[in-house]
Amino acid sequence: MTSDHRPTGMRRPDDVCRPARSRSVSTLRTGCVSAVAALTLAACSSDPAPAGRSTAQGSSSASSGTTVGTTAPNGIRVAGAPAPLAALVRTVYSGGDLTRTASPSASAALKGRKATTGSTQATAKVGSWMGTPVAVVTSGDDVTLAVGPTWKVVGGWWPSLGVARPSLGPGPRWVLAIGSDARPGQPLERTRADVLQVIGVDGKGGGGVMGMARDLYVPLSTGGRGKINSAMVFGGPKAEVRTVRNVTGLPIEGYVVLGFTGFTKIVDEQGGIPIVVPKTVVASHARNLVIKAGPQTLTGKQALAYARERKTLPDGDFGRSRHQGEVILAAAVKAKLAGPIAIPSALTSFSKVGTSNLTAEQILTFTAGLHQVSPLKVGLGVAKGSFGTAGAQSIVVLGNEARRLFAQFRDGNLS
Template sequence: MTVAGAPAALRTLVTSVYAGGDLTKAASASAAAALEARTPATGPVAATAKVGSWMGTPVAVVTAGDDVTLAVGPSWKIVGGWWPSLGVAKPSLGGGPRWVLAIGSDARPGQPLERTRADVLQVIGIDGRGGGGVMGMARDLWVPLATGGKGKINAAMVMGGPKAQVSTVAKVTGLPVEGYVVLGFPGFKQVVDEQGGIPIVIPRTVVASHARDLVIKAGPQTLSGKQALAYARERKTLPDGDFGRSRHQGEVILAAAVKAKLAGPIAIPGALSSFSKVGRSNLSAEQILTFAAGLHQLNPLQVGRGVAKGAFGWAGQQSIVVLGAQARSLFRSFRDGNLS
């Protein structure tokens, strides 16, 4: 077997997948169970590996025809994948449903990325059966905070960091959010530009008032990092304000997911490496690798999006959004990891 681009230890591990044999000590429990009944390959197999890094941990995706093997280093271990050529019926990707919280930090130069208000709160879910969703949380939602008391939902990160933000979102929504990924404004622009922009169809022209009236025209285009950030942050010129901004953020995330799906799983290590240079996360390499690969299994027709809304109100001198029936209905709909 040939495995182009793989270090020796990874090449040996992938060869053992196709040759047969016990993988109990060389794979996660779920991946080993999925591969236990595989039928070894009978002919030559040519595979290609791409190696990257997630928060300092080596990660790899190996493709061979329609097969995909996900591995984590430095002592290489198989953590998931799908192997139709070996007769493995279902992908092994950590099960489902699963949810991850994407956070956009409002940190300015010199401020800590993980201790400023969350400008973006988007819950990304997959159901493990080809469906998923992206749910935005209006940042002015007035909710019980994991750090104690009540406040605007995006204040949880200021008081207790991203873990407190995850705990707050999980308690409010009832969804067992697995962990978080967080980026600041400069990091977001850098990741988008390094990945070649985001192809998207803009429903209507937006003038980003906070970005020196940058015009983002309606229609199909590929947004640069600067344009994508402006589109995701604009609210003052939108008829529904912060709700519209949250909707735009969901659109950008879904457009990025579609681009990733078209690029194929082999592009995952590069994207994770790019994020790791500027972002933060409490997800392990195994968690993020299987979750990212799970996004490649999505059927675009089975992926929905929504924004948790509410009525406007006041808490002292603060303008707030009060959770209502619409938001609670949305949370219930997302409990299977699917909003389509």
């Protein structure tokens, strides 16, 4: 086991030289099992104001300089927004110039919009992503996505203004959700990536979640060959993304990384994950915790156990990866029911426990894009292979089935 994650021709760092069997089984099979989904899950228990209604309760992140129910002369009322954001929203609805206050794609989408007539009521929720202010503003069926601190519109959808299609960045898009195997005191981004889930959207209402078997033996972006989850040990999450890009051929946009403590914290704080468990699972690593088949709401401990278990599954690690995808989809469904207004709180919660290289604009438009996806048009997949050995370690050899899965996912949809 001492060579379990050493790529061919590379020296293993001292901090991962000790035997790793107990770590690989029991620490974090879902540390980031819902890394992106957790972003949306984290705010699902909030009680957003109904779309199109004003409210006097804004986000705590927006408490400084917040306007509450301010109505401009043109009848556009924005509740819960800092004054500059409220002014920007009024510009959107009044038909004003957005050349300097919107991203190129959002500006192009809004260029031919019809200015609103009569009164308009909008509600803003403000949060932050890795220190950058983010906001979602709703008005009826309209959604405006904005990034601060110098507020600009970065995306959204505006049916009331005659804008035909959402502006959510070019599609298809993919993000890599990474679960770090970090132990207490270890760096989150320089330990093994024992959860690797590629989350994609096609920009047409469909998407997919694809798990990567952790023992896939592949060329690493850091040099040599090794198990796919070891790339983060040697080069951090950027190296892990490059490795997964090279293996799958998918132009993955960036990553989110979460640890198991952060995952359980988010799940418990937000009231659990409603899910339908296909078959009863006895989590052998968690004192035989029983997760019964059928509809239920998993606590953080239960969700972690469900997505970690492999020994009692007939297909082992492949089944575990499938369970992780199921948890992601369940969290996404819960988030969809909460609506886009819940996104800022979710991003704020994730930022406290996770890391990412995605910009505020990227994560805001990607996460909002999940709300445009129909659960009936989302598929699950696991990149599998045949079992083999490399030296003293057990490995999974990439096969044609996995390559076909990668090709199928090139449009961002696995349904």
